[in-house]
Amino acid sequence: METTAREPFKFCARLTLAEVTGRKAANITGLLEGIKAADDAIIYHHTHRYIKQFHHLVPEGANDFAYWVTNTVQADRLGEELTSIDIVQYHSLADIRGAFVKMLEWHIVKNPGPMRTVAPGREFHFMRAIRFSLPTEYSAGDYAGFIECLRNVSASSLYLHVFEARLRPPYGVDDFSHWFETQFHDAEVHKQLSRLDPYSYTLEGLRQRIIRVIEKRLAEASRA
Amino acid sequence: MPKMDEYMPAAGRSAIDELKIIASRLKGKTILNVNSTAVGGGVAEILNRMLPMMAELGINPRWELIRGGEDFYAVTKKFHNALHGTRQELTAADFQLYRDTLKANMGSMNLNSDIALIHDPQPAGLIDKKPAGAKWVWRCHIDLSNRQDDVWDFLRGYVSRYDAAVISAPSFSQELPIKQFQVPPSIDPLADKNKELNDAEVSDIMRRLDIPLDKPLISQVSRFDRLKDPLGVIGAFKKIQPYVTARLLLVGGGADDDPEGAQVLAEARAAAEGNPDIIVLCLPPASNIEINAIQRASAIILQKSLKEGFGLTVSEALWKGKPVIAGAVGGIPLQITHKYSGILTRTIEGTAYWMKRLLHEPAYAKKPGENGREHVRENFLLTRHLRDYLLLALYLETGRQDFIHL
Structure with a gap:
């Protein structure tokens, strides 16, 4: 196993600014139409905001659409179905949007009767995320250095390299797995990190899980 | 004023590091704030703390005040109430007075800056004198969701010419031809109202205020206003009294200059009469450290509002790690996710139910706190x-792209 990377891993951080589009939905049809018309920045905001803003919680309401349908429209079954949309299996925001559209269209076909409209003031507001990426002072060239950086980087850095990375080329791969694969040809770390479902951990839980995977590999390398 | 690094224990090192990186891209830029008062009120409180931080980060902050006579402030008070949804009668003379006062201010104010944050309706009309090349943002702190049409239509003419608008919650947004951004308000973790206090300090203050701590304390800190529902709070507490050992404390400011406040205070005192476990307490203005101690001594904190702007008192309570039961109104649901980071209620009965549950299950109550x-x-x-x-300043300065790499 190689021990020093040709290219160091430079940790960055992701920050967002929330733009209010002015579009809102008062029922399921309005939500569907809004999602159909939404650009990637809107889908990104409503499927990823929760992770950052509530990163200390296990993200039960993993996306804003599901949370609103469950808690405001009080369509429990649909809410549960929207919650269960497995974002990790989609590699683009367009695909994520397609999954929500399909689920909502199916629901409307199956439930053609009168639709509940929420009270004024409780509508769903469509928002967009303006994304900023920032360099940080953390940079790693080997396993031990990577672990040290990972202990110290912010939650927004973890978020950028694990969640967002999967939505850009190479699609479906987080930046950490990609680095270990390309710099060290470490198929084991790549495999272990790639199969993590980050959406089912808190960010701190995820940080500890990734550290454990790499520590284990480092210990194996020391013994070898 | 505290230095940036003093915020590290509260905000985290990465938050301060990120601020330094962002600010480095704005080094030397002038950011102007304009509002109507230098003291009193939430905007002035925030600016007094935030501007020294900007200066420490290498940005050149400026602060200008709009000036007017009593008649101007009477008109803008009517604007404020009308935008909040309380019906006001505005005459053509009122609107003209606003225009005239703004025009007079334009002659004397220095509005030069790279970026300007113009706070609330009072200075909105200064847009007529926006310098070429500057980026101007209208920062609205008011809940516009029930605004009165004639006042909003008047202001909209000014606001539509800004580069962007900033609101505190998505539900406050309006149809505008400019981009709108959500920037919620904030609390200062180092201010007297929120800074850490040790147990001895809390005990000393509670002793001085003559508030016994022999029973778990449930408190609501709010002015005596019907929209904060103090009588509903007392009603909810009375419902659980047969089953719990606890004391209710309603704390508010003096109400000498507010006839309705004095009446609500009297009604609250009457409702508490003869009940030794209900304390109604009036504190002088700026009793910030006392409020801090009361919140820290409480087992549960209530904010049973019937209507609310953003309701930042909820964040003040949550910051003390306390379980909070609050009305699901205004900006409160942005601060509390029901059953995760507090409890949202809509009725007296619901409030009573959750008070009892949290008192009986302290292990559960600890988690939302x-x-x-x-x-x-x-x-x-x-x-x-x-x-x-x-970030908004950078967005406006760098050409309004969805992705910005610093």
Whole structure:
């Protein structure tokens, strides 16, 4: 196993600014139409905001659409179905949007009767995320250095390299797995990190899980 | 004023590091704030703390005040109430007085800056004198969701010419031809109202205020206003009294200059009469450290509002790691996710139910308190507020792209 990377891993951080589009939905049809018309920045905001803003919680309401349908429209079954949309299996925001559209269209076909409209003031507001990426002072060239950086980087850095990375080329791969694969040809770390479902951990839980995977590999390398 | 690094224990090192990186891209830029008062009120409170932070970060902050006579402030008070949804009668002379006062201010104010944050309706009309090349943002702190049409239509003419508008919650947004951004307000973790106090300090203050701590304390800190529902709070507490050992404390400011406030206070005192476990307490203005101690001594904190702007007192309570039961109105649901970071209720009965549950299950009550504090740390501290303003400035300065690499 190689021990020093040709290219160091430079940790960055992701920050967002929330733009209010002015579009809102008062029922399921309005939500569907809004999602159909939404650009990637809107889908990104409503499927990823929760992770950052509530990163200390296990993200039960993993996306804003599901949370609103469950808690405001009080369509429990649909809410549960929207919650269960497995974002990790989609590699683009367009695909994520397609999954929500399909689920909502199916629901409307199956439930053609009168639709509940929420009270004024409780509508769903469509928002967009303006994304900023920032360099940080953390940079790693080997396993031990990577672990040290990972202990110290912010939650927004973890978020950028694990969640967002999967939505850009190479699609479906987080930046950490990609680095270990390309710099060290470490198929084991790549495999272990790639199969993590980050959406089912808190960010701190995820940080500890990734550290454990790499520590284990480092210990194996020391013994070898 | 505290230095940036003093915020690290509360906000985290990365939050301060990020602020320094963002600010480095705005080094030397002038950011102008314009509002109507230098003291009193939430905007002045925030600016007094935030501007020294900007200066420490290498940005050149400026602060200008709009000036007018009593008649101008009477008109803008009517604007404020009308935008909040309380019906006001505005005459053509009122609107003309606004125009004239703004014009007079334009002659004397220095509005030069790279970026300007113009706060609330009073100075909105200064847009007529926006310098070429500057980026101007209308920062609205008011809940516009029930605004009165004639006042909004008048202001809209000014606001539509800004580069962007900033509101505190998505539900406050209006149809505008400019981009709107959500920047929630914030609390200062180092201010007297929120800074850490040790147990001895809390005990001393509670002794001085003559508030016994022999029973778990349930408190609501709010002015005596019907929209804060103090009688509903007392009603809810009376419902659980047969089953719990606890004391209710309603704390508010003096109400000498507010006839309705004095009446609501009298009604609350009457409702508490003869009940030794209900305390109604009036504190003088600026009793910030006392409020801090009361919240820290409480087992549960209530904010049973019937209508609310953003309701930042909820974040103040959550910051103390306490379980909070609050009305699901205004900006409160942005601060509390029901059963995760607090409890949202809509009725007296629901409030009573959750008070009883939290008192009987302290282990459960601890979790929303802990989660609530972390939620505030991430989303409602002054450092996040400053970060959002700086990100908005960068967005406007760098050509309004959806992705910005620094």
